[in-house]
Amino acid sequence: MTSTDRIRVGITLGDMNGIGPEVILRTLSDSRLFQNIIPIVYGSNRVMNFYKKELGLDEITFQGAKDADQAVYKKANLISITREELLVEPGKVSVQAGKLAFESLQKAVQDLASNKIDVLVTAPINKKNIQSEDFHFPGHTEYLAKYSNVEDALMLMCSETLRVGVVTGHIPLKDVNTHITKQAVLKKILAIDKTLRTDFSIEKPKIAVLGLNPHAGDDGLLGMEEKDVINPAIHEARDQGILAIGPFPADGFFASSNWKNFDAVLAMYHDQGLIPFKSIAGEYGVNFTAGLPIVRTSPAHGTAYDLAGKGIASEQSFRQALYMACDIYHTRMENRELAANALQPQKKD
Structure with a gap:
């Protein structure tokens, strides 16, 4: 497998007080994933360290990166998007968590548009505390449609x-x-x-x-x-x-x-x-946003505040979302290649 075959997967943090950080950590604890992808989490060292300690997942290490271009193969990469002092409170709704969720999404989408990542996998947000002047949408789907100029x-x-x-x-x-x-x-x-x-x-x-x-x-x-x-x-x-x-x-x-x-x-x-x-x-289950020029998937569940920080959240849906994003990316590439080859003039003997 060449470096161009490795899919750069941007992962948004979601609500830091929900189960997003946990399902991300549990998914990335399987190093076999790193053979085919380069995972890049847009989040916070403080948040991830908090959950690593709380959930006993200290064996997971992140490669810090200032930019997606610096992401390292065979590592879980983390772009820390804020310098604010964050108060992590599992299971609680907070303005700070909503602000960080949007900043994570915004930075990942910008990198997707700049071709610094190939696909986007989003952890769950709280659709109320993320609302602001910059995010006034019912959810990820509508925000990404607007950003992509898709009606x-x-x-x-x-x-x-x-x-x-x-x-x-x-x-x-x-x-x-x-x-x-x-x-x-x-x-x-x-x-x-x-x-x-x-x-x-x-x-x-x-x-x-x-x-x-x-x-x-x-x-x-x-x-x-x-x-x-x-x-x-x-x-x-x-x-x-x-x-x-x-x-x-x-x-x-x-x-x-x-x-x-x-x-x-x-x-x-x-x-x-x-x-x-x-x-x-x-x-x-996986939520896939079809009809966009980009590939975005997410787990088919919400923030699940009642499970947050207890170490009992299942990462299966998030893992499947990651797999599906990569599968769809590959399928689109293959179909584009087939279409391009079909349009090439055939050489005559």
Whole structure:
């Protein structure tokens, strides 16, 4: 393996009082990871040293770096992004933790844009204490979409057996139906189809589309969104050559294991898709932000303040997020090479 094959993985700290630092430390405690990647954590020596001591993980050492360009192969690298005196309080919400979480994300994204890192893996943030004049978004997905000048990114929850996207993400339930339009549903179907082809190398994706209402509207008895909005979007997608099928009643679709027959599922709103996904994927789920020019993944869990500092948080989801980021990066590179070679004029004998 050459140095160019090693993927530079930028890792954001997330909320320092949540389980982010712990799952990062536990993931990086496996030195076998360093054969293929160069991990670069954007955080704080003080925070990492605190958790190393609290959790008995003193065997993990970090190579300090002032810049991502100085990251060392076969080492866990750490860029300390603040000189502030930090008060680490596991399980507590603090303004300081929100400020550090944003500074970590901001620096990592800047390095990603400058090609100093190849992919981004984000530890969980508290969506409230991170809010400021510079961060006024519902979450990572919307922030990264804005930074990338992408109008509508797709939150795609992934495991080895199931992928679930949502039409509406982090909005109140009372506002969902106003955002369920034919164009919105169609755009998400198109986005899922594209990411399955380009990021997962699925040549002919099969996409299930869920209904909005109970029983998928019961032929209009329980709501007209399926007839007036979702069905027309599915038909238009099929006219464009996309294999979209539905709308399915959400409860029966997952209860009958019908999801196993599809490459991805499009849910109408957050909990409709994420509750069954997390029930099925367990601690191995990953949140992938599809539709961006960059690769970003994160664990499929939040800050989990109730577990922070107790040494019982599982790193499986974070580890899978790291693996998936690298896999998608490789897939994109391979597909670009194939496309470039296909465009080259063939030499004549």
